[in-house]
Amino acid sequence: MNLIEQESQHTSGVYGKRDVCFVRGDGTHLWDNEGKEYLDFGTGISVANVGHAHPQLVAAIADQAATLMTAPELGYNDKRAQLLAKLAEVTPAGLDRFFLCNSGTEAIEAAIKFARLATGRHNFVATMRGFHGRTLGALAATHNAKYREPFKPLVADFAHVPFGNIAKLAAVVNDETAAVILEPVQGEGGVRVGSSRYFKAVRELCDKHGALLIVDEIQTGMGRTGTLFASEQLGIQPDIIALGKALAGGVPMGATGITQAVADTLKPGLHGSTFGGNPLACAASLAxxxxxxxxxxxxxAREMGAYFQERLAEINSPLIREVRGLGLLIGVDMRVRVTPILQALMDRGFMVLNAGGTVLRFLPPLTITQVEIESLITTLTSVLRELHESN
Ligand SMILES: Cc1ncc(COP(=O)(O)O)c(C=O)c1O
Structure with missing residues (x-):
């Protein structure tokens, strides 16, 4: 039995997997169990932003593993103290306090709970095509029917309105709204970038009704979009921010950043996590x-993102509808389904993701070079030419 068969025999069955078994990574490269090399344009869905097996990150993890791995927030810890100070320094102004957890969806769960406590309200507004995770609270914020329908009834009261449309948002936000939750750039929803004008209007609407603004930077954070957090360049001022994915370079970690006003409504015992803020993840995040x-x-990320988008836009293929994105979060909207394109790229040694059925999604390490981008462009150009000619 090979490794793929072995894993298939006992895996849960909730994942649709590609026929590849990755066993090693280094920088922008991955290797499968047969020794085949790939250029990684997926980073484990925007996790390995600093590249795979970065020596500084590896050393920090090894050091911390040999020092202290667990120290729950029953007490204090040196690495946690340093990381909390770092988060307060680098996240948007006003976000001074952080709940640490272990994944993106947990960061969203905390955001929902904290918004309910802070406002005393339970109605939320999210966006169509928005993705916020799979646990039951976060799933209520997620829009895709494929993920939601099998699990109804869902726990929270969420309305979904079109992303980018302020009139539709204004029609549902009222004095009973606890919070509006959105991504600066919808990632899973097809790589759709919100405008500064939209986010400014969302902020004003929230302020008018005493609702909070929860910004999900789980996929857009940690430099991905060409600023450390996308909120910076889009002029977003969140009351609550959710972080995850690349936060600890690949060690599982999530964080929910809140204002002092929100923190003032929290009390010991209201929320918690055994692993949350463990020294291993904190050391990895600091590194x-x-x-x-x-x-x-x-x-x-800013420079290579602009270069990459420009080069993608220059590919002359009737199969491409649109190239869009922010920094190194890039989508190519295709006129055809992308599965065969992804497979053809894999065969030629390029790991690329999709966002829905017809969008190619590129999330390379932020260390990516022009030469590496050029090799992807050359290969993608010929894959698209061959696909077009065969149809
Ligand atoms: C924007 C966004 N929010 C939340 C999540 C959920 O994160 P996790 O898979 O770590 O629970 C994701 C994951 O893809 C995401 O992209």
Whole structure:
């Protein structure tokens, strides 16, 4: 029995998997169990932003594993103290307090609970095509019927309105709204970038009705979009921010950032997590922030993102409808379903993701170079030409 058969025999069955077994990563590269090399344009869905097996991150994890891995928030810890200070420094102004957890969906669960406590309200507004996770509260915020329908009734009261449409939002936000929740760039929903004008209007609407603004930067954070958080460049001022994915460079971690006003409504015992804020994840996150700063990865994401988008837009294929994105979160909206394109790219050694059925999604490490982008462009161009000619 090979490894793929072995894993298939006992895996839950909730994942649709590709026929590949990755066993090693280094920088922008991945290797499968047969020794085949891939350029990684997926980063484990925007997790390995600093690249795979970065020596500084590996050393920080090894050091911390040999020092102390668990120290729940029953007491205090040196790495946690440092990370909390770092988060307060680098997240949008006003977000001074953080609940640490272990995944994106948990960061959203905390955001929903905290918004309910802070406002005394239970109605939420989210966006169509929005994705916020799979636990029951976060699932209520997620829009895709495929994920929601099998689990109804869902726990929270969520209305969904079109992303980017302020009139439709204004029609449902009222004095009973606890919070509006949205992504700066919808990732799973097809890589759709919100405008500064829209986010400014959302903020004003929330203020008018005493509702909170929850911003989900789980996929857009940690330099991905060309600023450390997308909120910076889009002028978004969240009351609550949700972080995850690349936050600890690949070690599972989530965080919910809140204003002092929201924190004032919390009391000991109201929420918690055994693993939340564990020293291993905190050390990994500190190392991740240090690498992003030392290697100017935010600037690289901005520059390479612009270059990559430009080069994708230059591909002359009737199969491409639109290229869009922010920094190194890039979508290519196709006129055809993308599964065969993804397979053809895999065969040629490029790991690329989709966002829905017809959007190719590129999320390379922020260390990606022009040369690596060019090799993807050359291969994608010929894959699309062959596909077009065969139809
Ligand atoms: C914007 C956004 N929010 C929340 C989540 C859920 O994160 P996790 O899979 O870590 O629970 C994701 C994951 O893809 C995401 O992209």
């Amino acid at each position: 991740t922030f240090a690498i992003i700063e030392d290697e100017n990865l935010v600037e690289n």
